[in-house]
Amino acid sequence: MLKVDGIEKSYKQGGLFSKQKQQVLKKVAFECQQGECLGIIGESGSGKSTLGRLILGIEKPDRGRILFEGKNVNNRCVRMGSISAVFQNYTSSINPFLTVEEAIMEPLKAQKKVKADMQSKVETLLHQVGLNPSYRLKYPHELSGGEAQRVCIARAISTEPRCIVFDEAISSLDVSVQIQVLRLLEELKQFYQMSYVFITHDIQAAAYICDRVLIFRDGQIEEMVPIKQLKDVQSDYARKLLTYLITFQGEDQG
Numbered sequence: 001m002l003k004v005d006g007i008e009k010s011y012k013q014g015g016l017f018s019k020q021k022q023q024v025l026k027k028v029a030f031e032c033q034q035g036e037c038l039g040i041i042g043e044s045g046s047g048k049s050t051l052g053r054l055i056l057g058i059e060k061p062d063r064g065r066i067l068f069e070g071k072n073v074n075n076r077c078v079r080m081g082s083i084s085a086v087f088q089n090y091t092s093s094i095n096p097f098l099t100v101e102e103a104i105m106e107p108l109k110a111q112k113k114v115k116a117d118m119q120s121k122v123e124t125l126l127h128q129v130g131l132n133p134s135y136r137l138k139y140p141h142e143l144s145g146g147e148a149q150r151v152c153i154a155r156a157i158s159t160e161p162r163c164i165v166f167d168e169a170i171s172s173l174d175v176s177v178q179i180q181v182l183r184l185l186e187e188l189k190q191f192y193q194m195s196y197v198f199i200t201h202d203i204q205a206a207a208y209i210c211d212r213v214l215i216f217r218d219g220q221i222e223e224m225v226p227i228k229q230l231k232d233v234q235s236d237y238a239r240k241l242l243t244y245l246i247t248f249q250g251e252d253q254g
């Protein structure tokens with residue numbers, strides 16, 4: 001369903017007149033099947049978010065292509081309503097001047113799919129993400145972090161997409177809220193039969209929700225493993241990275 005085919009991406013480095021470039025993604029190729037959750041794990045700066053932006057069509061690759069159900073995501077019509085995103089910064093993801101209802105309706109408005117029974121659609125979505133219908137009229141500053149992220153999730157699923165890219169989407173939440181949100185994401189994935197691309201540093205979250213993980217190193221795929229075989233990764237780098245992340249997170253959580 002999602003095919004990333006030999007993509008490369010560089011960014012200009014240095015000042016205005018500099019000709020130096022930093023290659024951030026190098027011939028990245030993989031596929032994500034329908035209903036699959038594919039984790040992307042890698043060190044900071046390894047290019048995970050860049051890859052996420054390319055899948056979302058926010059930026060274009062220099063070389064290679066990303067196909068969604070056989071069509072290039074460069075085409076807005078291919079991705080609109082079909083591929084959504086949930087980012088880490090839930091507070092800045094919602095316009096502070098919009099009510100929860102307006103924020104959730106934004107993608108539907110962009111698709112010109114606003115119908116007369118919008119209130120009940122918003123209430124259904126709120127219910128699906130575990131929020132009371134009364135949240136419809138609240139503003140972002142009246143929400144806790146977990147509630148705001150649920151609103152972002154409601155917005156992401158409003159168009160019933162077939163794929164969602166999560167970029168560190170649960171990283172800023174308290175551990176207990178992270179677990180609730182992960183459960184919610186699992187339920188929604190089953191319900192809508194969606195695919196997830198789950199970018200994370202959190203190995204435990206990946207182990208909970210992902211079917212496979214792709215270990216990213218310096219803009220390239222170091223290794224791709226089914227989650228059940230995570231402890232049997234082959235490369236030295238992947239083993240070291242996973243050990244580091246497990247130790248680091250263990251310390252972080254007490």
Ligand SMILES: Nc1ncnc2c1ncn2[C@@H]1O[C@H](COP(=O)(O)OP(=O)(O)OP(=O)(O)O)[C@@H](O)[C@H]1O
Binds near residue numbers: 044047051
């Ligand atoms: N728009 C941009 N212009 C220039 N350089 C960029 C741009 N976006 C990303 N980079 C650079 O590309 C590299 C990869 O960044 P990216 O955010 O994709 O990494 P990441 O793996 O998601 O890191 P993190 O886990 O810290 O979010 C970094 O060196 C970053 O500075």
